Amino acid sequence: METVMINGGDEVYRNGVAGGVEDVYGEDGATEDQLVTPWTVSVASGYTLLRDPHHNKGLAFNEKERDAHYLRGLLPPSIVTQELQEKKLMHNFRQYQVPLQRYMAMMDLQERNERLFYKLLIDNVEELLPVVYTPTVGEACQKYGSIFRRPQGLYISLKEKGKVLEVLKNWPERSIQVIVVTDGERILGLGDLGCQGMGIPVGKLSLYTALGGVRPSACLPVTIDVGTNNEKLLNDEFYIGLKQKRATGQEYNELMEEFISAVKQNYGEKVLVQFEDFANHNAFELLAKYSQTHLVFNDDIQGTASVVLAGLLAALKLVGGTLADHKFLFLGAGEAGTGIAELIALEISRQTKAPVEETRKQIWLVDSKGLIVSSRKESLQHFKKPWAHEHEPVKELVDAVKEIKPTVLIGTSGVGKTFTKEVVEAMASFNEKPLILSLSNPTSHSECTAEEAYTWSEGRAIFASGSPFDPVMYDGKVFVPGQANNAYIFPGFGLGLIISGAIRVRDDMLLAASEALAAQVTQENYDKGLIYPPFSNIRKISAHIAAKVAAKVYELGEYLSDVFG
Ligand SMILES: NC(=O)C1=CN([C@@H]2O[C@H](COP(=O)(O)OP(=O)(O)OC[C@H]3O[C@@H](n4cnc5c(N)ncnc54)[C@H](OP(=O)(O)O)[C@@H]3O)[C@@H](O)[C@H]2O)C=CC1
Numbered sequence: 001m002e003t004v005m006i007n008g009g010d011e012v013y014r015n016g017v018a019g020g021v022e023d024v025y026g027e028d029g030a031t032e033d034q035l036v037t038p039w040t041v042s043v044a045s046g047y048t049l050l051r052d053p054h055h056n057k058g059l060a061f062n063e064k065e066r067d068a069h070y071l072r073g074l075l076p077p078s079i080v081t082q083e084l085q086e087k088k089l090m091h092n093f094r095q096y097q098v099p100l101q102r103y104m105a106m107m108d109l110q111e112r113n114e115r116l117f118y119k120l121l122i123d124n125v126e127e128l129l130p131v132v133y134t135p136t137v138g139e140a141c142q143k144y145g146s147i148f149r150r151p152q153g154l155y156i157s158l159k160e161k162g163k164v165l166e167v168l169k170n171w172p173e174r175s176i177q178v179i180v181v182t183d184g185e186r187i188l189g190l191g192d193l194g195c196q197g198m199g200i201p202v203g204k205l206s207l208y209t210a211l212g213g214v215r216p217s218a219c220l221p222v223t224i225d226v227g228t229n230n231e232k233l234l235n236d237e238f239y240i241g242l243k244q245k246r247a248t249g250q251e252y253n254e255l256m257e258e259f260i261s262a263v264k265q266n267y268g269e270k271v272l273v274q275f276e277d278f279a280n281h282n283a284f285e286l287l288a289k290y291s292q293t294h295l296v297f298n299d300d301i302q303g304t305a306s307v308v309l310a311g312l313l314a315a316l317k318l319v320g321g322t323l324a325d326h327k328f329l330f331l332g333a334g335e336a337g338t339g340i341a342e343l344i345a346l347e348i349s350r351q352t353k354a355p356v357e358e359t360r361k362q363i364w365l366v367d368s369k370g371l372i373v374s375s376r377k378e379s380l381q382h383f384k385k386p387w388a389h390e391h392e393p394v395k396e397l398v399d400a401v402k403e404i405k406p407t408v409l410i411g412t413s414g415v416g417k418t419f420t421k422e423v424v425e426a427m428a429s430f431n432e433k434p435l436i437l438s439l440s441n442p443t444s445h446s447e448c449t450a451e452e453a454y455t456w457s458e459g460r461a462i463f464a465s466g467s468p469f470d471p472v473m474y475d476g477k478v479f480v481p482g483q484a485n486n487a488y489i490f491p492g493f494g495l496g497l498i499i500s501g502a503i504r505v506r507d508d509m510l511l512a513a514s515e516a517l518a519a520q521v522t523q524e525n526y527d528k529g530l531i532y533p534p535f536s537n538i539r540k541i542s543a544h545i546a547a548k549v550a551a552k553v554y555e556l557g558e559y560l561s562d563v564f565g
């Protein structure tokens, strides 16, 4: 490490040395305007530079850089372009047959050469998304302790209670724009994985960069560790978290409050906090508690709602009618289910001018106890109560399908294989084109597979799932399933909030994001039965979403201009 003495911070910017290496790609200058300890700045060079993932370029350092940064002799003579590095890595990566090995190879790359990691992810997004994200990230979280090498992100456990601000200051970056935080209690459909849920914020934030273009240094993954109720992990010698049962009530709330306050104090009003994979008993309360005073967003409730609404708006081109002409049935009445239901009801209300209390009546939900009906109202959790319509009790999904006769069936239960042959056949018996969304992740928890949806509906279903499925051949025709995943929304949505200086998230911004995404579905996509555009175009799609969201932020006046921010 070379320490450079400089007479004042201005020199740091002029020479562009704050990043250690001249930022020829212009990708990440988030640290450029941060204050350094007065008068000195440490610049990684030589051996240290090669081990600094933010600035390391490996064999891609050119002759000039090798001279300037004391790299002579530390690298073999050959200079390799980033394109060739990418080609070699993808070749090596494809040799791994086991998904978890692929995940570990990608994480190793992120730890070694961040630029190359993002180049790979951006250029090969359809191939790599299932590795750094669902489904493989789920398995990685389950085995996080065993595969743990270098820590990623910030761990805030009960041990740090009273010192959260100090912990934030340990993070090397100062200009944070987006935080994804989990407490690990509902990781995908895999349940309580405690501290090992860290894979989720890390994965989501890599998508903020690869899919949304937010600088990696502006992204902070956080795991709040209040213990775990997962006995298997508590008895696992490799478990990396606190070995105690989950703290609840006051102790939990105090840690979350301290975290949220420290974040605002340290990073300002405009930092976006994305809640991810909290259990619903905390998720709804945290969102309600902080959404009026902080820039917070719950991806599972709001991001999922926005992506599904986009798919439905697009699907109208295939199935006909307006949203108000359709009837919706959900399996699963938690964060995703009720979040989506509420946004659909809101959109129909906007379109028809009918009160939302009325438009909710065409949306039905089934939970683990059966159809949500008025006779159950007293015992229902608060977020289910608006959906308790007048009806006889119905226990089984298949009977609810036959009774309600929905045009759209949405799975948000976290339980695989619940859209049985009988359920799909029932949907296909009264719908020419049944719309079936199996949103639960990872793949093993999907309510049905793409093959099942197409086969059981005799090729008539319009199908999308939370985790990807390969195209299916049925009756001599190829069916391409879509991926209904909030990854279509949160990178662009978050980018829109960040670039506009937003300080609050509003439903109208979610609706704007849905409309922007639906508008990106092309005739070519529709011709293949797709209701989402392919991920290969995601950076453009995210930019489009961001622009619409930012415009809505300005329209609503929910931003702080730089003069005040
Ligand atoms: N594709 C995407 O973008 C997203 C997908 N998801 C996925 O959705 C799933 C659910 O997430 P989330 O809503 O946050 O979870 P929640 O725990 O909040 O909700 C799950 C709901 O499913 C119900 N349920 C559980 N088992 C059954 C069953 N056997 N039959 C009927 N209902 C059942 C629960 O019932 P009860 O209330 O009675 O316990 C609850 O209402 C997860 O797998 C997650 O990965 C989530 C967000 C985004």
Ligand SMILES: CC(=O)C(=O)O
Pocket: 134, 187, 188, 189, 277, 299, 300, 440, 441, 466, 485, 486, 487
């Ligand atoms: C996709 C996502 O956010 C989930 O499954 O929880």
Ligand SMILES: [Mg+2]
Pocket: 188, 276, 277, 299, 300
């Ligand atoms: Mg999630």
